Amino acid sequence: MTDQKIDDRVYALYDDYCHGKIDRREFLNRARAITVGGVSALAMAQAMLPDYAAAETVSFNDERITPRYVTYPSPGGTSGEMRGYLVQPSGDGPFPAVLVIHENRGLNPYIADVARRAAVEGFLALAPDGLSPIGGYPGNDDEGRAMQRTLEQPKLRQDMLNGARFLKDHELSTGKLGATGFCWGGATTNFLAVTMGTDLSAGVPFYGRAPDSAQVGRIQAAMLIHFAEDDERVNATWPDYETALKANEVDHEAHFYPGTRHGFHNDSTPRYDEAAAALAWSRTMDHFREHLA
Template sequence: MNTPRSDHIPQEAFDWYDEYAHGLIDRRTFMRKLSGLAVLGFSISVLTSVLLPDYARAEQVSFNDEDIKATYEEFDSPDGHGKGRGYLVVPSNVSGKLPVVLVVHENRGLNPYIKDVARRLAKVGFIAFAPDALFPLGGYPGNDDEGRAMQKTMDQAKIQNDFVAAAHFLKSHPNSNGKLGAVGFCFGGYVVNYLAAVDPNLLNAGVPFYGTPAAENLRKNIKAPLLIQLGELDKRVNDTWPEYERGLDANNVEYTMHMYEGAHHGFHNDSTARYDEANAELAWQRTIEFFNHKLT
């Protein structure tokens, strides 16, 4: 059986997956909608194999890479769930004080793709820390469906406070140069926007990938420069951008927004068919350049 190329799959399938991944429809409805594409020659098994994550494809930097060292570290979160845990990756071949970057996962816990993103950052000289919001429930369960369901049951305010605590933990790392960046994807993009808004002194630079803005009453606090990465086909998130842009302009926030032509929500995630290699590589190059400029 041949797997269809992502550009052969109707746009509706990606839209339905986005609705499913963000809890707007349940799995049964998602599968029922996909079954309607059978008349176009697509089988359910083929479509799900393309749309759902395959994390074997998402490793760009091995955990055995000699240039990095990865450990799991716990941190205190008194205003959140009491304790948090994350994946800390440090460069093994660089000494002295280094910039630090918080990596924030999607709405399903610390999956292999996000850990690989942390390793990519350490590979180029940053100390990276990727917390797992699901730690209070035992951590990422090994599959996204269960992880998404777990995260949905959790107190949103406590999760946000856990990420604030993780940001302080990372910023105070013994080898930190005192400058903190944050990059996040989907829910994680929202968290980056939230971290920039909840405490104007916390972030030194933020890169939200297809993330919605923080609550309007908080946005006036934003001081950190932002590099905002959006996919052209991501209607749900893009609909929030004009209002967010007006607020950033009104508050004289330094920001750059890039809209990636033909890119879906999740275009940076190389474990699914939404991955757009050219746009993902460009967005990541811009992310690294931005952090190098703002944090070093």
């Protein structure tokens, strides 16, 4: 089912479902009650659910990369230890490094694929699994979302910060670090930017909520910020963020992608916008090449 065939009301319900406001049963039940042309919108809702197998872009056995899981210390985090998906480009390195931060459901196949995409472009990529201290991504987003809600946010963000430090100092890293993330991961990319100072050279949040304006002056990274056009909650945080970025003379660039919705880069659901996702990714890779060289 294509994006054009899905009713806007179903998209609104899916947004609530993705952000944990309703569970899957409630999402499907509410969609069932919506009629479009006299027909229930349940099929539209079912089409919104992710299909990760169909969306894989770079295979885990692609000859251009070497992926593996690693563990590393994470003091102050959920358990003191973290697990992540490390993907090395072909060659001996060292390589500029990019942290890839998941959404609000752990390290699902889409995020692992994004890490592989970054490695194909020549970056040492690490995608931490914030759920690893409590068993790891469980194999489906519903349980992953529920698991992530049980974690203390300060400790979870500390786990991501420790992942960034681990990657920056990795023997295969040049020491030049970038970070990108999606939704919760976009907000966490902003968190890393205000927290890491000069240790982060470039940040690329995708539709992530802005940091506290009072902290924006701490940002030393060059920021490339991606927004969906139809994303009211996230976009409402932009005006104050933009004002603070300008006031503090932070190197930044922002793009709003016409006709897109929150999650437009995720190619496992109908929210995916192929043209916008390709353009945003191209800009992201160019940004990292410029600032991590």
